[in-house]
Amino acid sequence: MRYLSTVGRSEPVALDTALRRGLAPDGGLYVPEHLPEFHFADLADCRSLAETAHRVLTPFLRDSSLLESLEDITQEALDLPLPLIEFERGRSWMLELFHGPTAAFKDFAARFLAACMTRLRAPDEPVQTIVVATSGDTGGAVAAAFHRRPGFRVVILYPRGRVSARQAHQLGAFGDNVHTFCVAGDFDDCQRLAKRALNDPELVERLRLTSANSISIGRLLPQVTYYAHASVQLFRRTSAAADVIVPTGNLGNALACVLARRLGLPIGEIVLATNANRTLSDYFDGQDYRGRPGLATLANAMDVGDPSNFERLAWFYRDQDLRNSDIRAFSVSDEVIRRTVQEVDQRYHMEICPHTACAVEVLHMRRKYGHYRPHLVAATAHPAKFDEVVEPLLGRAVEPPPALATLLARNSRAEDLVADFAVMRQRLLALASH
Numbered sequence: 001m002r003y004l005s006t007v008g009r010s011e012p013v014a015l016d017t018a019l020r021r022g023l024a025p026d027g028g029l030y031v032p033e034h035l036p037e038f039h040f041a042d043l044a045d046c047r048s049l050a051e052t053a054h055r056v057l058t059p060f061l062r063d064s065s066l067l068e069s070l071e072d073i074t075q076e077a078l079d080l081p082l083p084l085i086e087f088e089r090g091r092s093w094m095l096e097l098f099h100g101p102t103a104a105f106k107d108f109a110a111r112f113l114a115a116c117m118t119r120l121r122a123p124d125e126p127v128q129t130i131v132v133a134t135s136g137d138t139g140g141a142v143a144a145a146f147h148r149r150p151g152f153r154v155v156i157l158y159p160r161g162r163v164s165a166r167q168a169h170q171l172g173a174f175g176d177n178v179h180t181f182c183v184a185g186d187f188d189d190c191q192r193l194a195k196r197a198l199n200d201p202e203l204v205e206r207l208r209l210t211s212a213n214s215i216s217i218g219r220l221l222p223q224v225t226y227y228a229h230a231s232v233q234l235f236r237r238t239s240a241a242a243d244v245i246v247p248t249g250n251l252g253n254a255l256a257c258v259l260a261r262r263l264g265l266p267i268g269e270i271v272l273a274t275n276a277n278r279t280l281s282d283y284f285d286g287q288d289y290r291g292r293p294g295l296a297t298l299a300n301a302m303d304v305g306d307p308s309n310f311e312r313l314a315w316f317y318r319d320q321d322l323r324n325s326d327i328r329a330f331s332v333s334d335e336v337i338r339r340t341v342q343e344v345d346q347r348y349h350m351e352i353c354p355h356t357a358c359a360v361e362v363l364h365m366r367r368k369y370g371h372y373r374p375h376l377v378a379a380t381a382h383p384a385k386f387d388e389v390v391e392p393l394l395g396r397a398v399e400p401p402p403a404l405a406t407l408l409a410r411n412s413r414a415e416d417l418v419a420d421f422a423v424m425r426q427r428l429l430a431l432a433s434h
């Protein structure tokens with residue numbers, strides 16, 4: 001399997017190269033040349049996510065030096081709990097994606113990427129730098145996955161005041177080979193800085209820069225596997241292809257669901273639930289695609305005004321009208337997020353994070369308009385990560401899971417940075433000379 005650039009002006013490459021580079025030399029995002037086909041029955045006997053992942057990812061790694069380690073990689077990286085919680089009898093399930101070390105779904109992808117990159121590294125290779133712009137959760141997941149891994153350094157860029165206090169604490173709590181920058185700007189500024197760094201030949205050369213953002217194909221592939229695993233499990237119970245609602249920001253998680261469906265797995269409609277950032281809902285309402293600055297909302301990990309994976313989505317639908325496809329998008333306001341967090345607590349006795357609340361609200365709207373099919377709702381983070389939002393709404397404390405509690409007990413440190421590429425460039429070059 002080779003990987004093409006969405007821009008189409010650079011050579012197709014093997015997975016190993018796509019993983020090392022992050023971004024294609026022409027500035028495009030890597031996409032698989034073709035998609036393998038699976039039938040429900042091909043995966044019906046897989047008992048764990050790691051097993052499903054091994055089967056689903058094998059064709060994607062066909063020409064990769066990683067193929068023979070794939071079983072180890074999936075065991076090491078994807079052996080995380082993946083509960084499927086029924087909350088409307090026989091009709092709705094929550095797919096809890098937050099049982100990894102940093103309590104958000106980003107752990108699956110970050111751990112997979114780290115397991116791959118560690119195996120791709122030659123023992124005498126100079127230190128590689130993973131640069132990651134984060135709206136709150138990616139940075140922590142990537143830091144946790146690469147923390148103290150020899151041969152790697154992590155540079156995190158997060159937007160000041162746009163992440164929760166616990167997220168900020170977590171981002172600065174690693175130290176060692178993890179360098180955390182608190183940027184005066186929004187997530188899109190952080191993403192622009194990261195992209196410029198990755199397109200700067202001297203930086204790339206001196207720091208051996210590579211990306212771990214959702215633009216990396218190594219993030220997308222592992223995320224396909226939990227939709228594959230969950231959709232097959234649900235199909236076994238309901239004999240129906242569930243519609244899937246995905247809390248969406250940069251479109252990485254939802255795109256993985258789109259790919260899982262394209263592989264032939266039993267997934268019905270895919271519904272993108274965004275916060276007040278309306279880029280996607282406006283587009284699916286019939287407007288032209290228009291990237292814009294990100295608005296700050298309660299679901300801050302989705303404060304994205306110009307989702308970078310849109311380019312990949314458009315590429316996969318290049319022969320079709322994306323707006324007349326089986327993908328929908330709806331936007332949810334902060335006010336409704338608050339109400340939904342409370343409703344879900346009262347109705348189902350479940351504590352959810354503000355991102356997951358966007359998806360549950362979209363489910364409630366669909367029920368109201370007569371969609372009675374089974375639904376799978378992706379729950380993207382543990383509510384304790386967003387305690388400032390959730391606790392006042394519930395009127396009680398939300399207990400952090402043990403891994404998160406351990407990180408919160410550590411000291412935390414971040415360096416302030418203006419959103420200026422020249423300044424960041426100097427800081428990065430200084431890191432390289434140490």
Ligand SMILES: *Cc1c(COP(=O)(O)O)cnc(C)c1O
Pocket residue numbers: 104105106136137138214247248249250251252253254301302353355356380381
């Ligand atoms: C990153 C994140 C999202 C958005 O995921 P994308 O892949 O960027 O669309 C949603 N919820 C949480 C909790 C996140 O951390």
